Amino acid sequence: MSETCDVAHGTAPADPGLRTLVAVFASPVSRSLLKFAREVGYHVALFEPDPARVTDVPEGFEADTVLPSLDVSADVVVTDHHRPELGTVLKAALEGKPRWVGVLGNPRHPGPHVAALQALGVPESDIARVHRPVGLNIGSRTPPEIALATLAGLIADRNHRPGGFDF
Structure with a gap:
């Protein structure tokens, strides 16, 4: 069996970094995003x-009222684009x-994050770093489906894959 098969069968640990x-x-x-992400090995x-x-915090999780320290290991997903503190x-x-x-949001509507960041003087190059929409296009509607599509998109991106059924 290959190393990949051993990981898939649970006989070897995955090391995603x-x-x-x-x-x-x-x-x-x-x-849903927190539960699914923890299950696939994210901190x-x-x-x-x-x-x-x-x-609205799932059991076994805590909410921080201060943004945690972020570095190149972090993926950040904003789950509500209607909040007044979106820009800050x-x-x-x-x-x-x-x-x-x-930032989650309907791709058929303009993202409110652009104007919010511009109003705060954020450079266009940084604004361009914000992805919207997020996740794979699977037609998700419910919160768990949106979380699943988002997480699948992040995993594909981390692994330099396009997502979907193209290999």
């Missing part, structure tokens, strides 16, 4: 700047130099 997923804002999508964190909103949270995340930053 350090991977961190920071879900921004407590939401139904972040609940996970939930950042919710508003302590009054820390009510994204600006702080971009300053941490994570590997990847994305």
